[in-house]
Amino acid sequence: MLNLPNNTILGKLRIEAVFQFYDIPRLFACANNSGTKFLALSVFDDYESFNWLYLPVSVDRLSTIVNKGIALREAFLSPEDGYLFEVESSFSGESTVRHIFPEQIPLEDLPDEAAYLESEESFNIGLGVVDADVAAVSSRRETYNLHFYPWDTKLPEIDAKNLGGILTSFQELSNALGQYCKGDITLKGAIPTEILEATKFRATQIFEGSFGLQLKSKSTSDLFHSSLASDVLLELTKLIESRDSEDNISNKLHELKGRVASKYRSFLGEVAKLDSPMRLHWGSPNSERGRVLLLSKQEIKKAFDLVSKIDINMSESVVFRAELLGLDTKTKRYRVRHLNDNEDYSGKIVDESLEAIRHSEINGIYNVTLKKIIETNFSSGAEYTKWALVALEPVTK
Numbered sequence: 001m002l003n004l005p006n007n008t009i010l011g012k013l014r015i016e017a018v019f020q021f022y023d024i025p026r027l028f029a030c031a032n033n034s035g036t037k038f039l040a041l042s043v044f045d046d047y048e049s050f051n052w053l054y055l056p057v058s059v060d061r062l063s064t065i066v067n068k069g070i071a072l073r074e075a076f077l078s079p080e081d082g083y084l085f086e087v088e089s090s091f092s093g094e095s096t097v098r099h100i101f102p103e104q105i106p107l108e109d110l111p112d113e114a115a116y117l118e119s120e121e122s123f124n125i126g127l128g129v130v131d132a133d134v135a136a137v138s139s140r141r142e143t144y145n146l147h148f149y150p151w152d153t154k155l156p157e158i159d160a161k162n163l164g165g166i167l168t169s170f171q172e173l174s175n176a177l178g179q180y181c182k183g184d185i186t187l188k189g190a191i192p193t194e195i196l197e198a199t200k201f202r203a204t205q206i207f208e209g210s211f212g213l214q215l216k217s218k219s220t221s222d223l224f225h226s227s228l229a230s231d232v233l234l235e236l237t238k239l240i241e242s243r244d245s246e247d248n249i250s251n252k253l254h255e256l257k258g259r260v261a262s263k264y265r266s267f268l269g270e271v272a273k274l275d276s277p278m279r280l281h282w283g284s285p286n287s288e289r290g291r292v293l294l295l296s297k298q299e300i301k302k303a304f305d306l307v308s309k310i311d312i313n314m315s316e317s318v319v320f321r322a323e324l325l326g327l328d329t330k331t332k333r334y335r336v337r338h339l340n341d342n343e344d345y346s347g348k349i350v351d352e353s354l355e356a357i358r359h360s361e362i363n364g365i366y367n368v369t370l371k372k373i374i375e376t377n378f379s380s381g382a383e384y385t386k387w388a389l390v391a392l393e394p395v396t397k
Helices: 059-066 072-077 132-139 160-182 193-198 228-240 246-256 260-272 297-314 351-357
Strands: 013-022 024-032 037-045 049-057 084-090 095-100 143-148 201-208 211-217 278-283 291-295 317-328 333-338 344-348 365-376 383-394
Touching: 037 059, 037 072, 049 059, 049 072, 059 072, 059 132, 132 143, 132 211, 132 278, 160 193, 160 201, 160 228, 160 246, 160 260, 193 228, 228 246, 228 278, 228 291, 246 260, 246 297, 260 297, 291 297, 297 365, 317 344, 317 383, 344 365, 344 383, 351 383
Parallel strands: none
Antiparallel strands: 013 024, 024 037, 037 049, 049 084, 084 095, 143 211, 143 278, 201 211, 278 291, 317 333, 317 365, 333 344, 365 383
């Protein structure tokens, strides 16, 4: 059996996974006792002497290679620390090791440009680093760390229902921002599959902080460190930087258009339920992007109230003649019947209209203005429509 290099600067090595085998392992992952991982590639042998390339890899980079986010040739030509190891060994493991730079590697020693790692077995790669900047560069994926500090616990815990709401609303907000970045803005209906796929995020680990959660884009960035997920997080950062300024939030939401306002309101609403500050750390493979933001719980709640108001103002409106069937200004509820199609509408009354309609008469005939609000059921993902009453104007005979 072929022995791995011993008594070298690589440390005491053990194979963790073999990806290609021909007489001996030709492409495999290994690690030393201190946890440093390597991807080893056989480049020459005459069954007495063996030449190898040992690429040091972080957990994040190895995970990206295994998941075909980076081609094998590119991985060896772009080592995370700028260098790799050339190893000459005997069958017994007697070895010499030297540092080399990627430009010193003959291209004929590397896999084809379109070759990706193929693995029929699964192995425990482990969790990546928590730091979003380091994780993003290593994995070539946009990385988003969310830190929450729930008031009722000192432990790294959060209610499962709250966590589910935050994750769902964050993903839906990312999808809506993806539409904007692609220039394909709609208020309702299905978002194109290619946008949904390019804006998909995955939860990769949790960490203390009091409760920390790391999200990574499913897609990797291209050679120029660009991706739709990166553009989405850039727009999200600008939106969050509006904080609780009504003018800034309004201007930004009117620029983003579409369904962003309602999705941002849903996300803020879920976070507000925690009664907690929120710290966001965006790490990007693009060195010109990335940001750290901190919002107090007061800013989150005020921003939620402002977005709720702006969201209604931005929604599609309808005007029709109707009979007023019910009105309760205390609970802010109404019910009207469309005179042409005999269909009933009911829902909330917007705060700004309460005083003006307070003395409207039941069974009176009015020109009714309603605003359409599209909301999402977090458990099913289904969208449904609500109608908010904006105005009742008496019909004069």
